[in-house]
Amino acid sequence: MNAMLRKLVLASNNEGKRREFAQLLAPLAIDIVSQASLGVTEADEPYATFVENALAKARHASRCTGLPALADDSGLCVDALNGAPGVLSARYAGESKSDARNNAHLIEQLQEATNRRACYVCVLVLIRNANDPAPLIAFGKWLGEIIDTPRGENGFGYDPYFLLPDGRTAAEMAPEEKNAVSHRGLAVKGLIEQLREASQAFVRKTY
Numbered sequence: 001m002n003a004m005l006r007k008l009v010l011a012s013n014n015e016g017k018r019r020e021f022a023q024l025l026a027p028l029a030i031d032i033v034s035q036a037s038l039g040v041t042e043a044d045e046p047y048a049t050f051v052e053n054a055l056a057k058a059r060h061a062s063r064c065t066g067l068p069a070l071a072d073d074s075g076l077c078v079d080a081l082n083g084a085p086g087v088l089s090a091r092y093a094g095e096s097k098s099d100a101r102n103n104a105h106l107i108e109q110l111q112e113a114t115n116r117r118a119c120y121v122c123v124l125v126l127i128r129n130a131n132d133p134a135p136l137i138a139f140g141k142w143l144g145e146i147i148d149t150p151r152g153e154n155g156f157g158y159d160p161y162f163l164l165p166d167g168r169t170a171a172e173m174a175p176e177e178k179n180a181v182s183h184r185g186l187a188v189k190g191l192i193e194q195l196r197e198a199s200q201a202f203v204r205k206t207y
Contacts, residue, residue, distance in 0.1 A: 005028075005030060005195070006029070006031060007030065007031040007032075007033070008032060008033075008070050009033055009034070009035050009038060009061045009062070009065045009067045009070070010032050010034050010035060010061075010070050010071075011035055011043065011057040011061035011070065012034065012057070012071070012072070013034065013035065013042055017072070017184075018032060018034045020175070020179060020184060021070065021072075021184075023176070023179055024179055024184070024188040025192070027192065033067075035065070038064070038065050043056055043059075043060035044060075045073070047087070050074065050075065050086075050121060051123045053073040054073035055135060057071035057125075058071035058126070059127065059130050062127055066129075068126065068127060068128050068129070069126070069130075071125050072123065072125075072184065072187070073087065073123050074089070074120065074122035074123070074183060075087055075088070075120070076106075076119075076120055076121075076157075076158050077119050077121055078116075078117075079118065080115045080116070081109060081110070084109075085106065090102070099156060099157055103150070103158060103160070106146065106158065106161065107148055116147070117143075118143075118144055118146050118162065119141050119142060119143050119144065119183070120141070120144070120158075120162065120182065120183040121141055121142075121183055122140045122183040122184045124138040124140075124191050126191060126195075136191060136198075138188070139190065140183040140184060140185065140186030142183035143165070144163050144164050144170070146158075146163070147163045148161075150169070151168075151172055152168070152169045152170070152171025152173075154172065154173060155170050155171040158170075159171040
């Protein structure tokens with residue numbers, strides 16, 4: 001990556017994610033546009049790992065737009081379900097994405113579980129072009145547990161059921177507070193560090 005990265009396409013049609021990334025990457029003054037606004041359809045996600053799916057999504061968005069692309073693959077991993085829903089988090093209850101149906105299915109699957117430990121996982125991939133052989137990859141993990149009764153009005157996905165060690169759910173946090181500690185926030189911090197290192201190396205090479 002070089003110091004001239006000013007605009008990229010987010011390989012997601014989720015407007016909530018676009019807003020979060022715009023806030024998180026604000027210090028770098030990067031203009032983030034959603035692939036949906038450019039007429040790009042969602043990529044296939046056939047892989048069993050977050051990193052493979054994120055890379056596939058980034059390459060698809062970059063290939064369709066000619067822009068650098070940022071993709072995340074993130075999801076909820078629950079100990080008692082052997083890591084499920086994992087990469088299938090957005091479609092845990094089947095096709096036609098629905099947070100309500102996914103959450104209902106999750107709680108049903110955990111009815112007999114005594115171990116409710118879970119974590120949100122996020123893998124970010126940033127590429128300069130569709131054939132970039134050296135993508136930047138960052139990882140974040142957010143620990144918590146699953147509760148049966150939702151709380152909070154913020155966030156999306158499984159947030160109302162994701163209980164943090166301080167006694168609040170992810171949906172009870174203000175967006176800026178969540179961004180500072182969430183799986184996505186931690187992954188973005190790692191990505192920003194890599195971008196800054198790459199920019200410094202670029203500047204050193206030009207003098």
